[in-house]
Amino acid sequence: MRRVAIGQAGGPTAVINATLVGFVKEVLDESSLYFIKNGYEGLVKGNFIRGDRTILDLLENHANLPGACLGSGRYPREKKNIELSVMNLKKKEIDTLVIIGGNGSMEALREIKNEASSQGYDLQVIGLPKTVDNDLGGTDHAPGFGSAAKYVANTTRDISRDLHAMRNFEQVRILETMGRNAGWLAYASAFYKNNDYDGPHFIGIPEQPIVKENLINSVDAAVRRSGHALVVVSEGAHFAKEKLTHKKVVNGRTVLGGVSTQIENLISEKLGLSARGELLGMNQRSCSALVSESDRNEAYAVGIQGARFMKEGKTDIMVSMYRKNTSSYEVGYRPIALDKVISKGESLLMEYFIDDLPSYNKWLKPLIADSSNYPAPLITD
């Protein structure tokens, strides 16, 4: 029987466990399964759990739960750790290594494979995509993003009504989303917007430095029109001609956050309005109540497809998702070379989406799989 090790790496998504369960179900009968604890840390330290009946029975109960049920996390990707990972895989006589992860995880997978090859160890490696930021190259989108997008869209729609009702007290709110260096998530905030009164009234994304004057003018116009303004900004956005300063290093990793405070100060200063910044927080990637059904189904399918590619002997690949046609939404799954994923680097929001929000919303719609727009506010003056 093929000996397969699978792990989850990087920040969890609300559907990362569905991918795990999809994969496991498809390979169960013809593989010896080993679960890697806490992502790359488990590889480096040799923390494997034998996928016996007990754990497999329990696993299914976690398919629809947030978090990464094997443990995930971050771990330094240094040469020594890559070597230790290969050593541990060898020791367990692992034939196939499968990692559910994002950009960094795919790079680590490539490095492990290279190290294995240089030792003459024939290791099959397969990557299964996940990210809430949608910044993974070589795929139309990745599981996890649809649910995070739904969370951001719903939150913007709901908070917009709250802010509108409170406009004689507070006029401006700035919601800061995840997204790292990409604006996909922040742009999803406009998904349900169907009138001028509801927010967002301005979206700041990393791909397009924020021109202060434009921001101020948009907020001012929105407050004049509807008494309030809702700004959505991606954690990686920054002002034009200014460096991104809102970041700190946590355990060796750059964590973004704080641009909403800068905008809050700018708006208070320039417009004299009451403004408050709000970080949307961990719910973006873990809120079980706002999981997108299509996202969950696709996450599960990505697991199944990865297992099929494995059985076909494919290696050094990631499962990629593509749209089969343009007239209606149907997703196809195909293998894409890890090299290609990595060389593409971070996937940013395309200019044709930045310039054409309706076309972005059309692209996004099947991923969010919901269309519960609100009627226009009852009272708008």
Next chain:
Amino acid sequence: MRRVAIGQAGGPTAVINATLVGFVKEVLDESSLYFIKNGYEGLVKGNFIRGDRTILDLLENHANLPGACLGSGRYPREKKNIELSVMNLKKKEIDTLVIIGGNGSMEALREIKNEASSQGYDLQVIGLPKTVDNDLGGTDHAPGFGSAAKYVANTTRDISRDLHAMRNFEQVRILETMGRNAGWLAYASAFYKNNDYDGPHFIGIPEQPIVKENLINSVDAAVRRSGHALVVVSEGAHFAKEKLTHKKVVNGRTVLGGVSTQIENLISEKLGLSARGELLGMNQRSCSALVSESDRNEAYAVGIQGARFMKEGKTDIMVSMYRKNTSSYEVGYRPIALDKVISKGESLLMEYFIDDLPSYNKWLKPLIADSSNYPAPLITD
């Protein structure tokens, strides 16, 4: 026909519109309705909208939407404004004033009634309760709280799994809830907790100043046991023997917030762990996806009951909710004197709940009306 003015005041809840729609439906046939725009501001400025067919037809579409669809907000409760309110009510020949609101709104209603009486103007006044903080006296609980509690409970449950999965990167997260000077909402965070691994591992509430040593010990023990610790703290909580400093005045109102940052610093300093504070934000009172069905139904029923008490000629009262029996949950509605509501002041979490979380959870269960506990984490060591 009786001329009835109704308005919404203070911070919205996810179900405040249901109360409005319940009331309106019940009085429609025998009253001339006037909607007050933006809460007390509308009373002071005389901003009324005639409840004609057009707006009544639209209104129902807003019953299940967050925000306050008439506009709510805050407005200075000074003598002059109370006089102006009475003047405007008189001018419109209003027989009955109905306000959906919390503590402050009930006090204002009382003041308006007193001013009207002193002018010999026979004004019927009725208060309909709403608050996410559950700090309104004279009622078992108030509409809006159940949904906010469900939001806090779900968020804690979901984020706990996320944090657990990331424990090699970040060990401690501090979630800061709403609640003003009461711990009801923060205490709801433990609703789904059914094992030692999941959070919350410590709850800080205003009723019980936080002893730093206890907090540190709880966090330390949780991290040792399960690798992570989730702390939940109410915005109004503070350290024992220290003054509450995390507040600022926004448009004349004290806004709390920031205790999570103090805890974050304390934990980093004392335990050397990576800790991050997170404010749960406006979604607590506006997330449509986590509305409690029973809360929505009760909010609607409060509107209907208020209308019935109005038709019975009751005045100077608020609709109060009580539990009809102890063996099963059944809510009754009765009028309670506004004077009594006001004299009771802010309703705080009772000591017998603080000391007995299971008994609090039992009390809370029918309000959240959900029991989707998670199984214990798959991997706990």
